[in-house]
Amino acid sequence: MTLLEKAKLAKQAASQMVALTTEEKNQALLAMADALEGNIPYILEANAKDIEAAKQANVTDALIDRLALSETRIHDMAEGLRQVVELEDPIGEVLEAWDRPNGLHITKVRVPLGVIGMIYEARPNVTVDATGLCLKAGNAVLLRGSSSALFSNQALVKILCGALTHTKVPEEAVQLLEEGTREEVNKMLKMNEYLDVLIPRGGAGLIRSVVDNASVPVLETGAGNCHVYVDESAKPDMARDIVVNAKTHRPAVCNAAETLLVHESWAKEYLIDLLTALKEKNVELRGCERTRKLAGDIGIVEAKEEDWGNEYLDYTMAVAIVDSTDDAIAHINRYSTKHSEAIITESEENARAFQKRVDSAAVYHNASTRFTDGFEFGFGAEIGISTQKLHARGPMGLPALTSSKYVIYGTGQIR
Amino acid sequence: MTLLEKAKLAKQAASQMVALTTEEKNQALLAMADALEGNIPYILEANAKDIEAAKQANVTDALIDRLALSETRIHDMAEGLRQVVELEDPIGEVLEAWDRPNGLHITKVRVPLGVIGMIYEARPNVTVDATGLCLKAGNAVLLRGSSSALFSNQALVKILCGALTHTKVPEEAVQLLEEGTREEVNKMLKMNEYLDVLIPRGGAGLIRSVVDNASVPVLETGAGNCHVYVDESAKPDMARDIVVNAKTHRPAVCNAAETLLVHESWAKEYLIDLLTALKEKNVELRGCERTRKLAGDIGIVEAKEEDWGNEYLDYTMAVAIVDSTDDAIAHINRYSTKHSEAIITESEENARAFQKRVDSAAVYHNASTRFTDGFEFGFGAEIGISTQKLHARGPMGLPALTSSKYVIYGTGQIR
Numbered sequence: 001m002t003l004l005e006k007a008k009l010a011k012q013a014a015s016q017m018v019a020l021t022t023e024e025k026n027q028a029l030l031a032m033a034d035a036l037e038g039n040i041p042y043i044l045e046a047n048a049k050d051i052e053a054a055k056q057a058n059v060t061d062a063l064i065d066r067l068a069l070s071e072t073r074i075h076d077m078a079e080g081l082r083q084v085v086e087l088e089d090p091i092g093e094v095l096e097a098w099d100r101p102n103g104l105h106i107t108k109v110r111v112p113l114g115v116i117g118m119i120y121e122a123r124p125n126v127t128v129d130a131t132g133l134c135l136k137a138g139n140a141v142l143l144r145g146s147s148s149a150l151f152s153n154q155a156l157v158k159i160l161c162g163a164l165t166h167t168k169v170p171e172e173a174v175q176l177l178e179e180g181t182r183e184e185v186n187k188m189l190k191m192n193e194y195l196d197v198l199i200p201r202g203g204a205g206l207i208r209s210v211v212d213n214a215s216v217p218v219l220e221t222g223a224g225n226c227h228v229y230v231d232e233s234a235k236p237d238m239a240r241d242i243v244v245n246a247k248t249h250r251p252a253v254c255n256a257a258e259t260l261l262v263h264e265s266w267a268k269e270y271l272i273d274l275l276t277a278l279k280e281k282n283v284e285l286r287g288c289e290r291t292r293k294l295a296g297d298i299g300i301v302e303a304k305e306e307d308w309g310n311e312y313l314d315y316t317m318a319v320a321i322v323d324s325t326d327d328a329i330a331h332i333n334r335y336s337t338k339h340s341e342a343i344i345t346e347s348e349e350n351a352r353a354f355q356k357r358v359d360s361a362a363v364y365h366n367a368s369t370r371f372t373d374g375f376e377f378g379f380g381a382e383i384g385i386s387t388q389k390l391h392a393r394g395p396m397g398l399p400a401l402t403s404s405k406y407v408i409y410g411t412g413q414i415r
Numbered sequence: 416m417t418l419l420e421k422a423k424l425a426k427q428a429a430s431q432m433v434a435l436t437t438e439e440k441n442q443a444l445l446a447m448a449d450a451l452e453g454n455i456p457y458i459l460e461a462n463a464k465d466i467e468a469a470k471q472a473n474v475t476d477a478l479i480d481r482l483a484l485s486e487t488r489i490h491d492m493a494e495g496l497r498q499v500v501e502l503e504d505p506i507g508e509v510l511e512a513w514d515r516p517n518g519l520h521i522t523k524v525r526v527p528l529g530v531i532g533m534i535y536e537a538r539p540n541v542t543v544d545a546t547g548l549c550l551k552a553g554n555a556v557l558l559r560g561s562s563s564a565l566f567s568n569q570a571l572v573k574i575l576c577g578a579l580t581h582t583k584v585p586e587e588a589v590q591l592l593e594e595g596t597r598e599e600v601n602k603m604l605k606m607n608e609y610l611d612v613l614i615p616r617g618g619a620g621l622i623r624s625v626v627d628n629a630s631v632p633v634l635e636t637g638a639g640n641c642h643v644y645v646d647e648s649a650k651p652d653m654a655r656d657i658v659v660n661a662k663t664h665r666p667a668v669c670n671a672a673e674t675l676l677v678h679e680s681w682a683k684e685y686l687i688d689l690l691t692a693l694k695e696k697n698v699e700l701r702g703c704e705r706t707r708k709l710a711g712d713i714g715i716v717e718a719k720e721e722d723w724g725n726e727y728l729d730y731t732m733a734v735a736i737v738d739s740t741d742d743a744i745a746h747i748n749r750y751s752t753k754h755s756e757a758i759i760t761e762s763e764e765n766a767r768a769f770q771k772r773v774d775s776a777a778v779y780h781n782a783s784t785r786f787t788d789g790f791e792f793g794f795g796a797e798i799g800i801s802t803q804k805l806h807a808r809g810p811m812g813l814p815a816l817t818s819s820k821y822v823i824y825g826t827g828q829i830r
Contacts, residue, residue: 015748015772018771018772019771019772098793100791100792104782104786106792106793111774113804113805114774114804190627196803212605213630215626217803217804217805218632238827241827241829242827245829246829249829249830333430357430357434359529360820361820362821363820363822363823364825365823365825366824366825366827367519367825367826367827367828368828368829368830371519371823371830376830377521378521388611389528389611389612389818390611390634390806393818393820394820403804403805403808404808405774405775405778405808406776406777406778406787408777408778408780408782408786409781409782410779410780411781412650412653412656412657412781412782413781413782413786414657414660414661414664414782414783414785415664415783415785415786415791
């Protein structure tokens with residue numbers, strides 16, 4: 001089947017999905033979960049082919065780890081689907097309702113988006129996680145995974161769709177784009193007639209390429225050049241705990257901190273202790289001139305201009321001393337990717353100014369940036385973390401996969 | 416100043432705007448309104464240059480009418496700004512708030528979008544209307560009007576910015592792109608670093624071009640191929656009144672109906688009367704084969720395939736007979752631009768099915784499509800009518816010009 005045929009089928013399926021009940025969608029998710037667990041050898045066999053090809057292509061161990069499935073990982077995917085069953089169905093919720101003087105009753109109702117195009121890299125679990133969330137929110141999904149995971153994705157989608165045949169969710173609601181050529185993907189980016197939104201998940205290059213080339217609306221996810229600012233009045237222990245946690249708890253994820261900003265008068269007293277704590281966790285520090293003057297003898301590389309904009313995703317941190325909360329805000333608004341930032345301070349005034357004027361999806365007072373996450377926020381699951389300002393910002397749960405429409409009740413009104 | 420310089424200034428201004436109070440923004444709007452009314456001769460003089468150039472270029476009278484300002488129209492623009500003052504300020508509203516078991520207090524707060532790029536045609540009043548709404552919602556705005564209205568727009572922006580110098584809103588918050596070359600506009604469409612959203616307003620060609628070429632997120636507005644479906648049980652008088660109103664009340668606007676669908680058993684009894692009423696209003700009818708068989712002798716042109724997708728914006732209407740509500744829904748979901756559709760029926764069951772399954776921004780039961788409008792919905796003013804599903808759908812009031820962010824209060828939490 002061509003991309004166009006798959007997109008058409010997905011659109012048809014989406015038009016049936018809007019009429020399904022929560023119960024019907026949940027039954028489909030449970031059937032999918034059971035089918036995954038009932039076909040573990042089949043999935044692992046397909047996955048082995050991907051792993052073998054990846055090894056022959058000499059990819060990194062990290063990439064192979066992201067690609068590799070195991071019995072446990074398959075159970076985890078199935079469990080993930082069962083958790084989505086537990087989530088509240090957002091569809092049909094009346095968001096607003098009011099009457100007009102002419103007697104019209106206007107309601108704003110939550111509806112599915114329609115067809116969601118997922119474009120993602122390596123990890124095959126995204127195939128299952130994204131499908132579960134999209135279907136629960138009443139959408140069809142057109143999946144384009146990495147070509148390096150093609151065998152795994154084909155096996156997973158075959159099992160998911162097979163499970164749907166005995167449910168009210170049409171099996172055409174899940175489509176996998178198997179031809180992964182650049183041309184095919186470029187076509188997908190411009191299918192405004194069939195796709196309602198694209199969600200790219202993966203590295204900065206993938207996301208940039210989708211944003212730059214798509215005419216279909218995009219939900220931009222991910223890149224996180226996150227900052228922690230330690231203000232004049234910060235408690236030293238709290239500052240140390242939060243900075244160390246934000247940097248080293250899991251450096252490879254988008255909500256890890258990349259740049260530390262420190263108020264100069266706090267720095268004079270406590271900076272060396274803080275940087276020593278980071279050093280003890282094997283963090284490489286890249287400091288501004290003032291940082292190096294103040295704490296240079298513990299070994300701090302000179303920060304270059306590009307360090308301020310870098311998402312290291314590693315045990316590396318840029319450090320700058322600033323003169324005020326205003327300077328910290330200006331630095332962040334200049335360099336951040338608008339993901340997550342934190343201020344550590346005992347000053348309510350500075351905290352409120354920082355939270356108001358820092359232009360990022362999540363702005364923390366006295367907490368680690370690591371909390372920007374669907375599970376940590378209590379959403380139960382997320383399809384990604386939006387760093388754009390339209391439609392959804394921050395961790396995206398089921399409501400981000402919905403739209404609304406106005407349903408209006410009249411008795412013959414005309415203008 | 417170059418486009419880039421203007422965009423940078425707008426972004427700087429936006430970062431100041433987030434901290435303004437409602438009172439400060441309202442004072443700026445009132446100062447702008449007064450300044451417009453205090454400079455009527457200056458504005459009319461500039462407008463006369465545009466009119467003169469348009470006449471020399473032999474443009475249509477309709478275009479000249481859209482371009483032309485008058486003392487009354489300037490008062491109307493000022494009055495529009497004063498009405499925006501009366502609208503509730505959406506900024507700062509706490510949309511959601513909850514506590515996590517770890518003690519984090521998470522709030523979702525409404526914030527400005529940032530910098531809004533408006534790309535629009537001919538009518539200079541958009542310059543004032545859009546500026547008022549953008550500023551009230553705490554945004555800066557980069558305006559790109561039609562080159563045919565350049566003198567008028569320059570005069571208006573000069574006056575608006577001049578009025579801002581005595582207020583807390585920075586005058587850099589309103590920027591006009593004066594070089595209207597295609598290259599400049601194409602650059603604007605890709606300024607993701609400086610623009611948070613683009614709103615194109617104008618003909619289908621303009622909107623298509625922006626959607627196809629922009630990498631900045633777009634709020635798609637406007638095109639309306641709206642349908643009225645007259646179901647089996649529709650009351651004949653109500654059906655006639657609504658169809659005639661939806662088609663002829665103001666045919667040139669996007670919420671006017673373009674296609675009439677009629678259930679075949681209703682058609683046998685009442686179609687000729689309904690079409691005769693449209694004929695009496697000078698509506699040209701283009702019918703399907705069954706329509707022409709049933710009512711051909713009152714003079715109905717043969718509808719071609721392209722008629723079903725056409726937004727006539729004129730006294731022309733396509734007419735098709737369908738066998739069921741299901742067929743009407745399928746026809747609409749195939750051809751409509753997802754703007755506004757109506758079902759006329761006494762059957763609650765058919766009405767609910769239609770409203771659930773028709774995939775459009777506004778779906779009416781027993782009312783004219785002409786109500787899809789910010790004022791008619793009670794929003795007070797609108798920046799356009801969104802026909803896409805992301806971020807905002809249907810008439811867009813002030814909330815559509817906002818985003819949200821998570822503001823999180825901790826006491827030292829780490830993961």
